[in-house]
Amino acid sequence: MSINESLAQGSNILIYGAMTAYTFAMGSFAISLAKGRRIESLEESATRVASTSPQVRKGATLTLNSPAVSTSLSNTDRLGEGRRSGNIGMSLTWLATFLLGGGLVFRGISANRLPWGNMYEFSIATAFSVSLAFCLMSLNRDLRWLGLFIVIPILLDLGVAITVLYTESAQLVPALDSYWLAIHVSAAIICMGAFTVGAALSALYLGAARVEERIADGQTPGRFGGLARRLPPSDRLDLMAYRIHAFMFPLWTFAVIAGAIWAEAAWGRYWGWDPKETWAFITWVIYAAYLHARATAGWRGRKAALVCLIGFGTIMFNYFIVNIYVNGLHSYSGVN
DSSP states (O other), X not given: OOOOHHHHHHHHHHHHXXXXXXXXXXXXXXXXXXXXXXXXXXXXXXXXXXXXXXXXXXXXXXXXXOTTSOOOOOHHHHHOSOHHHHHHHHHHHXXXXXXXXXXXXXXXXXXXXXXXXXXXXXXHHHHHHHHHHHHXXXXXXXXXXXXXXXXXXXXXXXXXXXXXXXXXXXXXXXXXXXXXXXXXXXXXXXXXXXHHHHHHHHHHHHHHHHHHHHHHTTOOOOTTHHHHTTSOOXXXXXXXXXHHHHHHXXXXXXXXXXXXXXXXXXXXXXXXXXXXHHHHHHHHHHHHHHHHHHHSGGGTTHHHHHHHXXXXXXXXXXXXXXXXXXXXXXXXXXXX
């Protein structure tokens, strides 16, 4: 079947348009973050965190008038000064998401197939999944403070896709010509989108928690204090990250199982310890450990967040290193 070059070029134009919108959204979110303030001040968060810490239970006290602790923010500051810029950033992110989704649709129609048959298309689909997850989450909560940390990874992903991974629209290779492409790969794309948002929240949690701990100990906020003042309390960041991973982990489990079933249909075995299969399983084990650690009293907070980030690191390793540089049965991504 021939390729519709006009639609393929239209896909490229829409993707470049999405990147332009994301770039302006990044600037708007940066302005919003620079001017914004969180509703609960660092001092209030530190007091609440310290009230349940072992030191306070032993009789230690914490006051907001400590020399190392600045006074609470005024009500005007707490409302935030970057609302307008944040609203512009959210609007541009929604626009970019629609443009990116349109680029995917055009790419698929141009070849009359699903638009994730190689690494370039998978990268575009993953960026769309990250952006869509962020936009949908923003419908029932204010996430303008998170926008900058979502848009930057999306732009980096799209930049790598169009400069390093780009391939012309073409028909699927025989190994991918299966209905399992819609089942297994789409599940993996959705999970990667959600896990990216979860990793961003976990990284921000580590910074915010460190600042709150310093304040609770009577120290200055440190170099991350300015950023922490513009983020929600650390316990909220931790809970948001946990809920995302707890919700998506069953889908990642399904993706791994679906991949094994597809492998049996394509290669005559469910599991052969192919490099990509192996690292997908390693990722599953680490995220299972994260959920277990998060549910265990002694491993909540920083330790669990580090496990989460290690799990996301294995996804990135599998995606870029294994796909591009390691030979295996999955080496038909279009770049190796």
